Amino acid sequence: MLPPSLTPTKSRQADIDENVAAARQAIAHACRAAGRSPESVRLVAITKTFPAVDAVALVRAGITDIGENREQEAAPKAAELTVSGVEVAWHFVGQLQRNKARSVARFADWIHSVDRDRLVSSLDRAAAEHGRRPRVLLQVNLDGAPGRGGVAVSDVAALAESVAKSSSLTLSGVMGVAPPQWEPKEAFDLLAECSHRVRRIEANASEISAGMSGDFEEAIACGATMIRLGGKLLGRRDRPH
Ligand SMILES: *Cc1c(COP(=O)(O)O)cnc(C)c1O
Numbered sequence: 001m002l003p004p005s006l007t008p009t010k011s012r013q014a015d016i017d018e019n020v021a022a023a024r025q026a027i028a029h030a031c032r033a034a035g036r037s038p039e040s041v042r043l044v045a046i047t048k049t050f051p052a053v054d055a056v057a058l059v060r061a062g063i064t065d066i067g068e069n070r071e072q073e074a075a076p077k078a079a080e081l082t083v084s085g086v087e088v089a090w091h092f093v094g095q096l097q098r099n100k101a102r103s104v105a106r107f108a109d110w111i112h113s114v115d116r117d118r119l120v121s122s123l124d125r126a127a128a129e130h131g132r133r134p135r136v137l138l139q140v141n142l143d144g145a146p147g148r149g150g151v152a153v154s155d156v157a158a159l160a161e162s163v164a165k166s167s168s169l170t171l172s173g174v175m176g177v178a179p180p181q182w183e184p185k186e187a188f189d190l191l192a193e194c195s196h197r198v199r200r201i202e203a204n205a206s207e208i209s210a211g212m213s214g215d216f217e218e219a220i221a222c223g224a225t226m227i228r229l230g231g232k233l234l235g236r237r238d239r240p241h
Pocket residue numbers: 046048069093094177211212213214228229230231232241
């Protein structure tokens with residue numbers, strides 16, 4: 001039995017059930033259009049700014065993967081669900097400072113936002129300390145705009161080598177966010193090319209995390225294996241991120 005604070009209201013549960021069903025349908029439709037199987041796309045629900053009780057509702061709607069973009073919010077939410085026996089795979093998708101590496105390595109099963117060598121060494125050490133082995137995606141800065149997270153396209157292979165050589169991280173693929181001024185297809189094609197470079201270094205690192213509520217169909221057409229949906233599942237966020 002979950003505590004009352006983690007028990008969704010009937011109406012919120014019904015809304016989330018409906019949103020998840022609609023998202024699954026849209027994903028299946030995009031997969032069919034691309035000649036892919038719907039099982040080839042993992043749906044990661046992004047719960048940032050929403051309370052832990054919404055994550056419970058998502059799990060009851062069949063979601064198995066939950067993502068967050070800020071350590072300060074993610075760590076307590078993951079802990080709250082874990083102590084209540086709600087088991088999901090946790091994904092960390094936001095920019096990551098090295099002083100947060102220990103905390104993130106403790107709860108995250110997947111880290112989508114690895115973009116520099118020094119972060120690789122911090123995460124590797126932290127994962128070893130916790131006796132964990134998170135899966136790591138290299139976040140690529142597709143347009144090279146400064147201030148945005150991500151490794152430059154030209155440095156993807158070198159960073160892949162660095163993760164491949166680590167002792168406690170599993171190199172699993174790439175992640176990208178389509179730059180606002182670009183056609184999504186242009187962005188996701190470039191990300192697919194980066195994925196190819198990574199797979200030359202680690203053949204099993206075939207995950208491509210791409211696509212959000214506004215562009216997941218294009219991402220699926222370009223080969224995304226993970227899409228990250230927030231608004232489409234949970235509604236509008238009060239504070240923007
Ligand atoms: C917030 C966020 C998402 C989800 O965005 P929506 O547009 O709400 O689907 C996906 N990826 C990252 C990295 C995010 O920060």
